[in-house]
Amino acid sequence: MNKRDVIAGILMIGFGAFVAWYSLRYDLGTLRRMGPGMFPTIMAYALMIMGVLILVPALYKRGGEVVAFEVRSFVFVIGAIGVFALTMPRFGIVPAIVSLTVVASIADGRMSPLVVLVLAVALSLIAVMVFHYLLGTALVPFKWDP
Amino acid sequence: MRRIVPVLASVALLVSSAAIQAQQYPDPGKAITVTVPYGPGQATDLMCRVFLEQLKVTLDHPAIVVENKVGAGSSIGAKEAAAEPADGYHLLCTGNATHVANPLIYTEIDFKPDEELRPITGVAATGYVFATGKNLNGKSLKEIIEIAKDSPTPLKVGLASTTSRVLWGMLQQATGIKLDNVPYMRGKQDLFPDLIRGDTDLVIEAMPSAMAALQGEDVTAVAVTLPERSELLPDTPTFVEEGVDLELTGWNAFYAPAGTPDEIVAKLNEAAVAALNTPEVAEGLKPIACTPMPTTPEGLQAQIESDRAKWKPMVELYNLQVN
Amino acid sequence: MGSLSSAFDGAVLGLGVALQGSNLVYCIIGVTLGTLLGVLPGIGVLISISLLFPLTFHLDPTAALVMLAGVFYGTTYGGSTSAILLNVPGTPSAAVSCLDGHPMAKSGRAGVALLATTIASFVGGTIGIILMMAFSPLIVENALRFGAHEYFALMAMGLIAASTITQGSPVKGIAMVIVGILLGLVQADFYTGIPRFSFGIPELYEGLSLVALAMGMFGVSEVIASVRTIGRAESYARQKITMRSMIPTRDDVGRSWLPMLRGSGIGAFFGTLPGTGGLIASFMAYAVEKRAAKDPSRFGNGAIEGLVGPETANNAADQTAFIPTLTLGIPGTPAMAIMLAVLIVHGISPGPRLIIDQPELFWGVVMSFWIGNILLLVLNIPMVGVWVRLLQVPYQYLFPAILMFVCLGVYSINNSAFEVWTLVFFASLGYLLRLLDFSAAPLLLGFVLGPDMEEHFRRALLVSDGDFRSFVERPLSAFILCVTAIMLARALWTALRPSRRKADDVREEAAAGH
Numbered sequence: 001m002n003k004r005d006v007i008a009g010i011l012m013i014g015f016g017a018f019v020a021w022y023s024l025r026y027d028l029g030t031l032r033r034m035g036p037g038m039f040p041t042i043m044a045y046a047l048m049i050m051g052v053l054i055l056v057p058a059l060y061k062r063g064g065e066v067v068a069f070e071v072r073s074f075v076f077v078i079g080a081i082g083v084f085a086l087t088m089p090r091f092g093i094v095p096a097i098v099s100l101t102v103v104a105s106i107a108d109g110r111m112s113p114l115v116v117l118v119l120a121v122a123l124s125l126i127a128v129m130v131f132h133y134l135l136g137t138a139l140v141p142f143k144w145d146p
Numbered sequence: 147m148r149r150i151v152p153v154l155a156s157v158a159l160l161v162s163s164a165a166i167q168a169q170q171y172p173d174p175g176k177a178i179t180v181t182v183p184y185g186p187g188q189a190t191d192l193m194c195r196v197f198l199e200q201l202k203v204t205l206d207h208p209a210i211v212v213e214n215k216v217g218a219g220s221s222i223g224a225k226e227a228a229a230e231p232a233d234g235y236h237l238l239c240t241g242n243a244t245h246v247a248n249p250l251i252y253t254e255i256d257f258k259p260d261e262e263l264r265p266i267t268g269v270a271a272t273g274y275v276f277a278t279g280k281n282l283n284g285k286s287l288k289e290i291i292e293i294a295k296d297s298p299t300p301l302k303v304g305l306a307s308t309t310s311r312v313l314w315g316m317l318q319q320a321t322g323i324k325l326d327n328v329p330y331m332r333g334k335q336d337l338f339p340d341l342i343r344g345d346t347d348l349v350i351e352a353m354p355s356a357m358a359a360l361q362g363e364d365v366t367a368v369a370v371t372l373p374e375r376s377e378l379l380p381d382t383p384t385f386v387e388e389g390v391d392l393e394l395t396g397w398n399a400f401y402a403p404a405g406t407p408d409e410i411v412a413k414l415n416e417a418a419v420a421a422l423n424t425p426e427v428a429e430g431l432k433p434i435a436c437t438p439m440p441t442t443p444e445g446l447q448a449q450i451e452s453d454r455a456k457w458k459p460m461v462e463l464y465n466l467q468v469n
Numbered sequence: 470m471g472s473l474s475s476a477f478d479g480a481v482l483g484l485g486v487a488l489q490g491s492n493l494v495y496c497i498i499g500v501t502l503g504t505l506l507g508v509l510p511g512i513g514v515l516i517s518i519s520l521l522f523p524l525t526f527h528l529d530p531t532a533a534l535v536m537l538a539g540v541f542y543g544t545t546y547g548g549s550t551s552a553i554l555l556n557v558p559g560t561p562s563a564a565v566s567c568l569d570g571h572p573m574a575k576s577g578r579a580g581v582a583l584l585a586t587t588i589a590s591f592v593g594g595t596i597g598i599i600l601m602m603a604f605s606p607l608i609v610e611n612a613l614r615f616g617a618h619e620y621f622a623l624m625a626m627g628l629i630a631a632s633t634i635t636q637g638s639p640v641k642g643i644a645m646v647i648v649g650i651l652l653g654l655v656q657a658d659f660y661t662g663i664p665r666f667s668f669g670i671p672e673l674y675e676g677l678s679l680v681a682l683a684m685g686m687f688g689v690s691e692v693i694a695s696v697r698t699i700g701r702a703e704s705y706a707r708q709k710i711t712m713r714s715m716i717p718t719r720d721d722v723g724r725s726w727l728p729m730l731r732g733s734g735i736g737a738f739f740g741t742l743p744g745t746g747g748l749i750a751s752f753m754a755y756a757v758e759k760r761a762a763k764d765p766s767r768f769g770n771g772a773i774e775g776l777v778g779p780e781t782a783n784n785a786a787d788q789t790a791f792i793p794t795l796t797l798g799i800p801g802t803p804a805m806a807i808m809l810a811v812l813i814v815h816g817i818s819p820g821p822r823l824i825i826d827q828p829e830l831f832w833g834v835v836m837s838f839w840i841g842n843i844l845l846l847v848l849n850i851p852m853v854g855v856w857v858r859l860l861q862v863p864y865q866y867l868f869p870a871i872l873m874f875v876c877l878g879v880y881s882i883n884n885s886a887f888e889v890w891t892l893v894f895f896a897s898l899g900y901l902l903r904l905l906d907f908s909a910a911p912l913l914l915g916f917v918l919g920p921d922m923e924e925h926f927r928r929a930l931l932v933s934d935g936d937f938r939s940f941v942e943r944p945l946s947a948f949i950l951c952v953t954a955i956m957l958a959r960a961l962w963t964a965l966r967p968s969r970r971k972a973d974d975v976r977e978e979a980a981a982g983h
Contacts, residue, residue: 089885333617333620
C-alpha cells in the first residue's frame with residue numbers, strides 16, 4: 001500500500017464530503033439559476049472523485065513513505081506565530097518579536113539562551129526600524145492594551 | 147466638612163484639566179489616526195483622503211494618519227474605530243453604508259453605530275447614474291421605461307454594489323417595470339464592458355466609478371439620482387425632473403467614538419466644515435464626481451435617519467438581509 | 470500601420486518625458502523602495518503602493534505615476550527574490566518562481582537564478598512595451614471581446630494547466646486546485662450577498678487573505694520542514710558559493726531564450742485582460758514550458774526554463790496591464806486601482822481619450838516603465854552578490870527573521886491579528902499537504918481564480934438567460950473550452966496510464982536515496 005497516498009485520498013474525500021454537507025444549508029437553486037450553494041457542492045463532489053482516484057491506485061501500488069512529521073518544529077513554529085498574534089495587538093512590536101523569537105528558537109533547540117536573547121533584541125530593532133519608522137505604518141514599538 | 151475643600155479642589159482640577167485638554171486639542175505631539183474601512187484607492191477612501199489633506203490645514207495639525215481596515219463592507223473597521231479611546235485622536239471616516247445599509251443587511255454583526263459613534267459632519271456626496279450601452283443607446287428615460295414595459299423578457303441591469311441593488315428595487319417600485327438584476331460584486335471591471343458589448347442593457351452605478359466609462363461614446367448617462375443636476379453631467383436630467391420619484395445620494399461622513407467630549411467634537415466640526423468649504427476640496431472631489439457635504443452633527447444624524455427610511459422597505463421587500 | 474509609426478513617435482516623446490530629471494529621480498526612488506519592500510516577505514505590491522500612495526498627493530501626476538509604477542515593478546521583482554532565496558513568495562504572483570527558483574538556490578545556483586530573473590523581467594517588459602506600441606488599439610478591442618463566458622473558459626483552462634505543474638500525479642494537482650477553489654469560496658455570494666462558510670466570523674465575510682495563504686503555505690511550511698533538517702550552523706546554500714556559480718552557463722542561456730519569447734507572448738496576452746494578470750500568466754507559462762521541454766522531470770528540481778518563462782510572462786503582463794487601466798479606466802487588479810486613483814485625484818480621467826489628449830502623460834508613463842526595467846537591471850545585478858551572501862547566514866538565525874517579516878507583513882495588511890491566525894491555519898495546512906506530497910501552487914491559483922470563475926459562470930448564465938449552449942455558441946469561449954477539455958483528458962490519461970508507474974518509481978528511489 002502506498003500509505004501516504006491512501007491518507008491523501010481519504011483526506012480529500014473527507015474534506016469534499018464536509019463541504020458538500022455544509023453547503024446544503026445554502027440555497028442550491030437550479031443548474032440554470034445557481035444559488036450560493038451549487039458551485040461549492042459541484043466542486044466538493046469533484047474533489048471527492050479526485051480523492052477516490054488518488055486512494056484506489058494507492059491501495060495497490062508500492063512506495064510512498066510518509067515523510068516524518070517534525071512535531072517539535074511544527075509545534076514551536078506555529079506556536080511562535082500564535083504568540084505573535086496574541087502579543088502584537090496588545091503590547092506592540094518589540095514584545096511580540098521577542099516572544100516570537102524565543103518560542104521559535106525552541107523549535108531549533110540548539111541555540112544558547114544568550115544567543116536567543118541577542119537575536120530577539122536584534123530582530124525587534126530591525127522590525128521597529130522597518131515597520132515603524134521606515135514604512136510609517138500604524139504599528140508601534142510598545143503598547144499597553146491587555 | 148474639612149473633606150469638602152480637597153474634594154472640591156480635585157473635582158475642579160479634573161474638570162479644568164479636561165477643559166484644558168480640550169482647549170489644547172489637538173496636541174501637536176500626538177498623531178490623529180483616522181480609520182477608513184475601505185481599500186486604499188477606492189472611491190470612499192479617496193473621498194476621505196482629499197478631505198483629510200485639507201483638514202490638516204484647517205485644524206493646523208499635520209499629523210493626521212489614515213488607517214485602512216477592510217472587512218464586512220466597512221463594519222469591521224468602523225466597529226474597531228468605535229472601540230478606540232474617545233480622546234479625539236481616534237476618528238472614523240466612512241460611507242453611508244456603515245449607518246444605513248449594514249445594520250439592515252448584516253444583522254448578525256454586533257455593532258450599533260448610533261450608540262458607539264457620534265457624528266461630526268458629512269464629508270462628501272455623490273449620486274448614482276442610470277446608463278445605457280449598445281442595446282439602448284440614445285434613448286431617454288421615458289423611452290426606456292416604455293421599452294421595458296413592452297419587452298417580453300425583462301431588460302437586464304448590471305449592478306456592482308448593495309446601494310445599486312437598492313436603487314434597482316426603488317426604480318422598479320417607482321416606475322412599475324421589472325428589470326433582471328445581473329450582479330458584478332467581484333468583477334466590477336466587467337460592468338461597463340458587458341454593457342458596451344450588449345450582454346446587459348442597462349447599468350446603475352455610482353458616479354465616481356462610472357465617470358471613466360461615460361467619457362466614451364458607447365455608454366450614455368440617462369438619469370442621475372441626485373436632487374439637482376450635477377455639473378459633471380450637465381446634460382443628464384435627474385430622475386425627479388423626468389417625473390420619477392427616485393432620489394438617493396451616496397455620502398461619507400466623519401465620526402468620533404461615542405463619549406468623545408463635546409468641546410473636541412465642536413472643534414473638529416468647525417475645522418472640518420472650514421476644510422470642506424475650501425476650493426481645494428471642491429476641486430479635489432470633482433474628479434471623483436463628488437461634492438462637499440458639510441453639516442452639523444445634528445444635520446448628519448438627520449440625513450442618516452432619512453436614508454434609513456428609504457432603505458428599510460427596500461431591504462425587506464427584496465430580502466437583502468444576510469442571515 | 471499608421472498606428473505603429475505614431476506609436477513610435479509617442480515612444481520617443483515619452484522617452485523624453487521619462488528621462489526628465491525629476492521623473493527619473495522618482496522612478497529610481499520608486500524602483501529602489503519597491504525592491505526593498507518586495508524582498509521583505511509579507512509585504513507585497515498592494516501594501517507598498519498603499520503605503521506610498523499618500524505621498525503622491527503632492528507630486529505632479531506623471532511623477533506620481535512613475536514612482537508608483539517603479540514601486541510596482543520593484544516589488545514584483547523583490548517578491549521573486551525572496552521566492553528564490555527563501556521559498557517565500559514576496560508577492561503571490563511569485564509563487565511559481567518558488568517551484569524551480571528555490572531548488573536552484575538550494576543547489577548553490579541562487580546567483581544564476583536571480584540574474585536570470587532580472588534579465589527575464591527586463592525582456593518581458595521590453596517585449597510587452599513593443600506589443601503595446603504596435604497593437605494598442607487592437608488590444609483594447611480584444612479585451613472588450615472577452616465577456617463572462619470567455620473569462621470562465623480562460624480560467625478553467627488556467628486551472629487545468631496549473632494542475633499539470635506538479636511533479637506527481639496530475640490528479641493530485643486537480644485536487645489541490647479544487648481545494649483552493651473551495652477555500653476561495655469562503656466569501657459573500659455575489660448574487661445574494663450571503664456570506665458563505667464564514668462560520669459566523671465577520672472577518673471572514675470578505676474571504677481569507679491571499680497573502681496569508683501564500684506566506685503560510687509556501688514560506689512558513691518550508692521553515693517548519695527545514696528547521697531541524699538543516700544542520701547546525703549550516704545555511705541554505707550547502708555548497709560553497711564561488712564566483713563562477715553566479716554566472717549563467719552557456720547551457721542556461723541556450724535553454725532560456727525560447728521560454729522568454731513564449732513567456733512574453735503569454736504574459737502580454739493575459740495582461741491586457743482586466744482581472745487576469747500576472748498570476749495566471751505565470752502559471753500558464755510554467756505549464757507551457759513544462760510541456761515543451763524535452764525532459765519534463767527536471768521541472769521542480771531547478772529547471773531554469775521553469776523560472777525564466779513565468780518571470781517573463783509576469784513582467785510582460787504587468788506591463789500590458791496598464792493598457793486597460795489607462796485607456797478603459799478598468800483596473801485589472803487592486804494595485805492598478807490605486808494607480809487609477811492617482812490619476813483621478815490629479816484630475817485626469819483615464820479613457821480612450823487619454824492617449825489622444827495627453828500623449829506626454831501616457832507615453833511618459835509607458836516609457837518610464839521601460840526605464841524602470843533598465844534600472845531594475847542596473848540596481849539588482851550588483852545586489853545579487855549581497856542576496857547570495859544572505860543565504861549563507863546560518864539557518865538558525867535566518868528562520869526567526871523570516872518568521873518575523875512574514876508575521877509583521879501579514880499583520881500590517883489590516884492591522885489585525887485575525888490575518889495572523891489565518892496564517893497559522895495556512896501554515897499548518899501547507900505543512901500537512903507537503904507531507905502528503907501535494908503541491909501548494911495549484912491551490913493558490915485555485916484560490917485566486919475560483920470565486921472569479923464562479924461569478925463569471927453564473928453571470929454568463931444570467932446574461933444568456935440560463936442557456937448552457939451559449940458557452941459553445943460563442944466561438945471564442947467554445948475554442949478555449951475545447952483546449953481545456955483536451956488538456957484535462959491528457960492529464961487524466963497520463964495519470965492513470967500504467968507506464969506512469971515507471972517515472973513515479975524513479976522518483977521514489979531518488980527521494981529515498983537522500
